[in-house]
Amino acid sequence: MLTPPAAVQALLFASGEALEKKQLATLLEMKDEELAVVLRALVGLLKGSGLTLIETADEVELRTAPEASVIIKKLHESELARDLGKASMETLAVIAYKTGATRGEVDWVRGVNSSASLRTLLMRGLIEGKEDERDKRRIRYTITTEALAHLGLARITDLPRYSELTAVAHTISKEESS
Numbered sequence: 113m114l115t116p117p118a119a120v121q122a123l124l125f126a127s128g129e130a131l132e133k134k135q136l137a138t139l140l141e142m143k144d145e146e147l148a149v150v151l152r153a154l155v156g157l158l159k160g161s162g163l164t165l166i167e168t169a170d171e172v173e174l175r176t177a178p179e180a181s182v183i184i185k186k187l188h189e190s191e192l193a194r195d196l197g198k199a200s201m202e203t204l205a206v207i208a209y210k211t212g213a214t215r216g217e218v219d220w221v222r223g224v225n226s227s228a229s230l231r232t233l234l235m236r237g238l239i240e241g242k243e244d245e246r247d248k249r250r251i252r253y254t255i256t257t258e259a260l261a262h263l264g265l266a267r268i269t270d271l272p273r274y275s276e277l278t279a280v281a282h283t284i285s286k287e288e289s290s
Contacts, residue, residue, distance in 0.1 A: 116140060117154040120147075124165075124174035128227055132171050196232070203229035204259060207239055208271060210281045212254040214244060221281075238262060 114122065119140055124131060137147045151172060155165050164177040176184055196204070199222075206221045207213045218226040230253065233239040238259040241251040255268065265271065 116142070116146075116150040117157055120150055120154050120172075121157075121174065124172065130166075130168075130171040130173035134170075136172065196236075196238075197229075199224075199226070200229045200232050204233055204238060204255065206281075207233075207253050208255050208259070208268060209274070209277045211268075211278060212252045214250045214252055216250070218253070233259075236262075 120136060123136060123139060133144065133147060137144055140147070140150075142150070151165065151167065158164055158177075162177050162180045164175055166173045166175050202222055203218055203226050206218045210217065210221075213221075215226060215230060218230070230239070233253075234241065236258070237256055239253045240256055241253050244250040244252040260266070260268065263271075268274065271277075
């Protein structure tokens with residue numbers, strides 16, 4: 113059985129993003145005051161571990177500690193030196209042919225979690241994320257001019273079978289939202 117701080121750490125790690133404190137309290141079946149105590153305990157446990165807890169009034173997130181910034185920078189530089197892998201290329205294709213997509217939409221099309229691929233594409237400046245106009249809680253990703261240059265294209269419509277595949281992508285999107 114996990115201790116409450118370990119349970120919070122596991123939930124934050126598994127989510128890969130900030131979680132609302134209310135959601136954590138509900139998942140762990142504890143009161144807000146108890147969660148506050150658990151969060152303070154987790155902060156203490158994380159000291160010197162390379163991780164830290166970022167906390168706002170409503171949310172908490174597990175992140176790398178500021179002291180790890182030098183080594184994290186080396187990791188990012190090495191990632192940027194590598195070729196894009198198959199997963200990142202698939203993710204880029206979904207975003208391009210859908211003319212913008214949320215993480216959920218990319219995950220649905222690919223059938224797997226695309227967080228790592230989205231992160232890689234964002235780090236390389238091949239996609240950008242903006243607030244989704246239909247749902248302000250989501251981010252909609254679009255390709256950048258850097259992506260077009262990376263692919264050797266002058267415009268997005270120069271993608272192979274662009275008209276045909278964008279029509280299919282939009283039809284699938286409509287069916288999914290029905």
